[in-house]
Amino acid sequence: MKHTLLILGATVIPLAVPMAWAEPPTEEAQLPDRQTQLPSSPKLEDQHYLSPRPLNTIPQGAFGDKVRLGYQLFVNSQQLRDKYVGNELNCVNCHMDAGRKPNASPFWGAFFAYPAYRKKNDKVNSFEERIQGCFTYSMNGKAPPSGSPELVALSAYAYWLGMGGLMDQYGVTGEVPELADAELLQGGKRDDFPVPAAISAALTTEQRANLPGRGYPAIPKPELPYDPARGALVYEAHCQNCHGSDGQGQAMGGVYNLPPLWGPQSFNWGAGMHRVNTAAFFIHENMPLGKSIQLSNQQAWDVAAFITSKERPQDPRFEGNLEQTKASYHKHDGYYGTTQDGTQLGKDAFPNLPPKP
Incomplete structure (x- = not known):
């Protein structure tokens, strides 16, 4: 299933008379x-982007079921219409390739960036609170309650994408370690977050929170x-x-x-x-x-x-x-x-x- 927010081409359009430019406010x-x-920063040459594992490698069992549900909600958010979603959008409309594509605000980059302070609500936000905000604003809907199956599933999907990609990148074999729901909902930007030794030796918590391709360039x-x-x-x-x-x-x-x-x-x-x-x-x-x-x-x-x-x-x-x-x-x-x-x-x-x- 393909989704997109905007389809554009490349023809140069004649320029009209410009409007007044407003200088950005000071901090x-x-x-x-x-x-x-x-988050956004210019693209750099020769950047290496995380590559999530194929979706058909999601494991069997209770944890895999959460990951699969998260994927399904991400690409077809309309199944939550009139409950938590109030428009015709799906998460994948702004986070391309089922949240896997670098430089399209990938879901794997967001997981390791929270908990984090946000001026939007003037507090440190957990990962589940960040997702709740997406339902309220981007989906013009209503935030699912804290700890709900939907938030757990979406968090599990984001974690599985990110951790699996990091494990492959740094030579850690095996299945993605399962986490308790409370761990998933907090997010991965924590010094006490459980990370395989090879990854923690290669990347600090802050580096994991700012993986290349995390936002829109x-x-x-x-x-x-x-x-x-x-x-x-x-x-x-x-x-x-x-x-x-x-x-x-x-x-x-x-x-x-x-x-x-x-x-x-x-x-x-x-x-x-x-x-x-x-x-x-x-x-x-x-x-x-x-x-x-x-x-x-x-x-x-x-x-x-x-x-x-x-x-x-x-x-x-x-x-x-x-x-x-x-x-x-x-x-x-x-x-x-x-x-x-x-x-x-x-x-x-x-x-x-x-x-x-």
Whole structure:
């Protein structure tokens, strides 16, 4: 089953008149903003990426059953629709190849990066809390309760991908060691986390938390300020054949094989992908599906601006005051609370966790 967030091509689009460029806020000014972006850093030459074990090597038994369930939930999150999922997306739409692909925010990289402090909720987050946030924001849904079978399964899948890849990389034979549910839910960024001796001798806890390919590779800001109007031309030329001129994706038999990019069935205003820079990094590296780096930096930023300047479901942290929500959580490259085409985005945002139409 193939899933993607955006299908793009490589034709150069004529540049239009640029819009005003907003300088990024200083770190001090960003402190009230809990919307921490996904990790990103420029790609380096000759980087060696972790290679997870084939899915058909998931072991039999209770632990393997958890891993398999986690995989199934990851690639078909819609089985949780109207319970924890409130849109037409699956985890794999943003984390390519079932969370296995480097430079596509792979699931194996995330596991070893938590527990970690996040400004988004101003606390140290466990791995299960990070996944809960994905359900709340990216899936426009509801966080599964702590310790739930779904969170255990997803954590087991992430751990199995990462640990199996590290074991193969450092010559450790055998099955991935089984862990208790409580260990899985915490994540792997702990000095007391059980790691085979060959791996702990080669990598520190911090190095395991920053494995090459962990996030979306950062690309430089474009020469001209990013512009939704130019991005509309990029979208029309390279994206709408798959995601539709209205950005609502394509479904067959009620199942979306190409997801909505905005509107009531897409990610909400609290999701990391609504940030222009995060969307640009993802698009540049991972689109079109199965290829990489088909667009110029300028095109990636422009089409990301176009997509993220469209109305979508409300930020779940909204408490009735749009300007307060914008000031508290949106001091970054984004369009929440701004006026586009005569409409203030977020004012008439779509609901959170709506029932499937």
